[in-house]
Amino acid sequence: MTLWLMAGLLFTPLAWAVLTLLTDFSRGRLVTWGGILVQVLVSLGLWLTVARDGGFHYGLGGWQAPLGIELRVDGLAVTFVLLTAVVASACGLHAGVYIDPDKPWHRYFWPLFWFLWSGLNVVWLGGDLFNLYVGLELISLSAVGLVALGGKANALRASLRYLLAALLGSLVYLLGVALMYGQFGTLSIAGVVSWLGVHPVPAGSGLALALMVTGLALKTALFPLHRWLPPAHGIARSPVSALLSALVVKASFYMAARLWLELGEPLGNLAAAQLVGLLGSAAVVWGSWLACRQPQLKQVVAYSSVAQIGYLFLLFPLTYSVSESVSLQAQQGITLQVISHALAKAAMFLAAGNLILSAGSNRVDALTGVSRFLPFSLFSFGLAGVSLMSLPPTGGFAAKWLLLQASLGSGQWWWILVMLIGGLLSAAYVFRIYRASFLESAGPDRFYHPARSLEVIPMILALLALGLGLASDQVLSVMALPFEEGGSP
Amino acid sequence: MTLNAWIPVFALMTSLIASLVIFALPEKGYRLRTWVNLGAALVKLSLVVVMVWGVFQGVEYGLSFTMVPGVTFVLKADALSMMFAGLSAVLWLLTTIYAVGYLEDSPNRSRFFGFFSLCVASTMGIALAGNLFTFFLFYEMLTLSTYPLVVHRGTEKALRAGRTYVIYTLTGGAVLLLAIAWLHGVAGDLPFREGGHFMDADPDIHRSLILIFILLVAGLGVKAAIFPLHGWLPQAMVAPAPVSALLHAVAVVKAGAFGIVRVVYDIYGVEASSALGVLEPLAWLAAFTILYGSFRALSQTDLKRRLAFSTVSQVSYIILGISLFGPVAAAGGLVHLLHQGIMKITLFFCAGNYAETLGIHRIDEMDGAGRRMPGTSVAFTIGAFGMIGAPPLAGFITKWTMGSGALAANMDWVIVVLLSSSLLNAAYFLPVMHRLWFREPAGSWPEERHWGRLETSAWLFWPPLLTAVMTVMVGVLASLPFSPLSWAELIALREYSP
Numbered sequence: 001m002t003l004w005l006m007a008g009l010l011f012t013p014l015a016w017a018v019l020t021l022l023t024d025f026s027r028g029r030l031v032t033w034g035g036i037l038v039q040v041l042v043s044l045g046l047w048l049t050v051a052r053d054g055g056f057h058y059g060l061g062g063w064q065a066p067l068g069i070e071l072r073v074d075g076l077a078v079t080f081v082l083l084t085a086v087v088a089s090a091c092g093l094h095a096g097v098y099i100d101p102d103k104p105w106h107r108y109f110w111p112l113f114w115f116l117w118s119g120l121n122v123v124w125l126g127g128d129l130f131n132l133y134v135g136l137e138l139i140s141l142s143a144v145g146l147v148a149l150g151g152k153a154n155a156l157r158a159s160l161r162y163l164l165a166a167l168l169g170s171l172v173y174l175l176g177v178a179l180m181y182g183q184f185g186t187l188s189i190a191g192v193v194s195w196l197g198v199h200p201v202p203a204g205s206g207l208a209l210a211l212m213v214t215g216l217a218l219k220t221a222l223f224p225l226h227r228w229l230p231p232a233h234g235i236a237r238s239p240v241s242a243l244l245s246a247l248v249v250k251a252s253f254y255m256a257a258r259l260w261l262e263l264g265e266p267l268g269n270l271a272a273a274q275l276v277g278l279l280g281s282a283a284v285v286w287g288s289w290l291a292c293r294q295p296q297l298k299q300v301v302a303y304s305s306v307a308q309i310g311y312l313f314l315l316f317p318l319t320y321s322v323s324e325s326v327s328l329q330a331q332q333g334i335t336l337q338v339i340s341h342a343l344a345k346a347a348m349f350l351a352a353g354n355l356i357l358s359a360g361s362n363r364v365d366a367l368t369g370v371s372r373f374l375p376f377s378l379f380s381f382g383l384a385g386v387s388l389m390s391l392p393p394t395g396g397f398a399a400k401w402l403l404l405q406a407s408l409g410s411g412q413w414w415w416i417l418v419m420l421i422g423g424l425l426s427a428a429y430v431f432r433i434y435r436a437s438f439l440e441s442a443g444p445d446r447f448y449h450p451a452r453s454l455e456v457i458p459m460i461l462a463l464l465a466l467g468l469g470l471a472s473d474q475v476l477s478v479m480a481l482p483f484e485e486g487g488s489p
Numbered sequence: 490m491t492l493n494a495w496i497p498v499f500a501l502m503t504s505l506i507a508s509l510v511i512f513a514l515p516e517k518g519y520r521l522r523t524w525v526n527l528g529a530a531l532v533k534l535s536l537v538v539v540m541v542w543g544v545f546q547g548v549e550y551g552l553s554f555t556m557v558p559g560v561t562f563v564l565k566a567d568a569l570s571m572m573f574a575g576l577s578a579v580l581w582l583l584t585t586i587y588a589v590g591y592l593e594d595s596p597n598r599s600r601f602f603g604f605f606s607l608c609v610a611s612t613m614g615i616a617l618a619g620n621l622f623t624f625f626l627f628y629e630m631l632t633l634s635t636y637p638l639v640v641h642r643g644t645e646k647a648l649r650a651g652r653t654y655v656i657y658t659l660t661g662g663a664v665l666l667l668a669i670a671w672l673h674g675v676a677g678d679l680p681f682r683e684g685g686h687f688m689d690a691d692p693d694i695h696r697s698l699i700l701i702f703i704l705l706v707a708g709l710g711v712k713a714a715i716f717p718l719h720g721w722l723p724q725a726m727v728a729p730a731p732v733s734a735l736l737h738a739v740a741v742v743k744a745g746a747f748g749i750v751r752v753v754y755d756i757y758g759v760e761a762s763s764a765l766g767v768l769e770p771l772a773w774l775a776a777f778t779i780l781y782g783s784f785r786a787l788s789q790t791d792l793k794r795r796l797a798f799s800t801v802s803q804v805s806y807i808i809l810g811i812s813l814f815g816p817v818a819a820a821g822g823l824v825h826l827l828h829q830g831i832m833k834i835t836l837f838f839c840a841g842n843y844a845e846t847l848g849i850h851r852i853d854e855m856d857g858a859g860r861r862m863p864g865t866s867v868a869f870t871i872g873a874f875g876m877i878g879a880p881p882l883a884g885f886i887t888k889w890t891m892g893s894g895a896l897a898a899n900m901d902w903v904i905v906v907l908l909s910s911s912l913l914n915a916a917y918f919l920p921v922m923h924r925l926w927f928r929e930p931a932g933s934w935p936e937e938r939h940w941g942r943l944e945t946s947a948w949l950f951w952p953p954l955l956t957a958v959m960t961v962m963v964g965v966l967a968s969l970p971f972s973p974l975s976w977a978e979l980i981a982l983r984e985y986s987p
Contacts, residue, residue: 391633408674439648473555476558
């Protein structure tokens, strides 16, 4: 059973990528619906299996590391696999209606979409540094392609910039991997950890970790390396922006977090952890501030991503040399932040796409009167905004609560200020949109009304982000499941 | 789980479901929307009546589950929560009736009633919350659901007021969150409990407790409009009359005051708060706000703004009452939670009637309106006399109880505050009544409308008269069981001898 689930999970996206390469956009859409169904069922099946029996290591095709591909199937990984299935299928279904099938270059949307999905699954499950790298490259390249589908000259410019940033990030990361391999003779994270269990820490291995984290931070758009993100996420078609903000940046962060949690304690140091936290805080404040000042709707949402990503990097200081319980709280908080931001930001980009489609303009002040004539999409946008403001009862609030507790518990009160100020600033940019849309204009309904299916999808995502707060204890309990440690060295 | 665990949930869900149904209804579904609104309000009222009877008998209502690791979501019905829930259920019904008439033929009604119900659901949640965490959940939900109501008209002025409102309340919310999280870090997950938790607190945490108390009051004080955090309230007057009525009488300001009562009584405990030395400064602050609000009300020319400053002043009676150390004064403060609600909603309903029927907004336009609209003006007069504290109306009961409580607690200065505030109340209400009844009309009204056989639409006519009758009844029948006063005495008794 597990064999079939794993095979389905990793190979259907690749198979579908090839299949859709052979068709045009409309037929690709039909094919994709089938693929989405398979992926959702397989992801759910795997999640249920792990929720019942606990996590396991999996050697693909029966080959164990160091020769074969080693996968780490634990509660956190399957939770993210399931999250990907939810968000990606929502974006895929939305894109099927939203994207204009007549433009010839749009036929490449589906293959890129499926390559992206398979890359994501590889990253969530990957157990060694090289496979993670392969997955990450697959993600970056297909993401760049998807941005370029925007078609216009500035879309190409943004995607080129994105490509350069991604490649630079990869180079720095690979340099770190090479150093690591030179010192430990293995690429498996579990292998490095068990090596460190017996040997003293070799000099210079901190540098390897620092390089890897820096490369990944560039790909995650951590301040001050964030400049590539807003143009790319802002210019892409809305379902693409949703995928990028919700999932793609999370993949590189996930790798950085895994590395830090396994190797941070032996290889890292306090100053570095605080520095990363400080950069994250700067991202929160600066990103929110810029989001308040953007004249264009999607740029507001894109800068909000820069800010929300900043919170994720508080993981570093809040898990370094603190007590076990504080570290757990921080990890749980960050996990919830990843999930709730993925759901809320996808909802927000999709809803913003609908609003732009209706108003015929990307400008914030074109929203005047939307509240009267198009309440549904605005409501989805608003609900997602509540999660981004981290107000109760959303997942964003649960995340913030846990992070507040972790900061209090470890005496690092300065992060509390960051979180409170960040929350207020995010309220400022979300309420700016409300304000524009609540303004009444004279005259009749001049808006284009999008298809109901386009409007329903962001609403479902926003409601999931809302419900996550109420069910966060249950969601987190899957992560705490027993994990059969047995990674081969 | 038994049925009793679910009754609070049902009470909460009635308005939540009503809100979702209303959002789903088309804008033109006028009749169905009205029925959904009124039906939900009646169901909720009956559930609250059931719970009031049960709580009196000592039945436990409530449920809890772990929401985020380490914190529980708790809904619970106790005597204090029933007071607030009862107020919100009764006044929701009346305000719904009023709003249906008030908004006849105006756009965005579906949105209005949807958020209106959401707002009441939040109020219900605030009433039934069993710990600070759950309280905060609904407290912030209230902020979000009232914003669309404040900016309902969609004018520049309304949006500016909405912005001020949001800046004040969300900042207050952030401070409150900080305080709640800190308290959780210091003392863990504390359920609301009569007598509080800090009777024999470790002296090491006294300093933190005092700081947390200050933060809690600062966070809650924004909604309770304590000086100097009251600035949003007069501005928010640009909202439609039913919204102002609900904001002032039930939802927002009361949520803040109710929260402070919860913190003093059920988290810290009144004896522990007194021992920490935080009650007396709170009493001084409340006393100052009472006088300050009344002074500012004197100079307002706009009727609704005058009423708004009167609210600033009146809400602090509640806080003054609970921060005087003694059960009698406490009962006086608690009962004002209900009394102020009933009286203030009457006044706002009337202000709305004048504005909608005659186009009157300023006080100097009110000359002779008593002859044109006798029913509304009688209601207004009763409400205003109640505020001044004329016997045997609701406000008199409050002031009398608080005064005797203050004497019993040896805090004679409170009598001075009560008397001067009453004088000020008279100074800003009597001229209005003089204009209503004793001056000749100026000729034509600014914007007159004829609305059926009564002086105004029947939907607008009856609610203020009903609340005016209630203002008289709660005063005259104050000594009967289940009157607001005896209920407040029950709460005070349970708090002082847990």
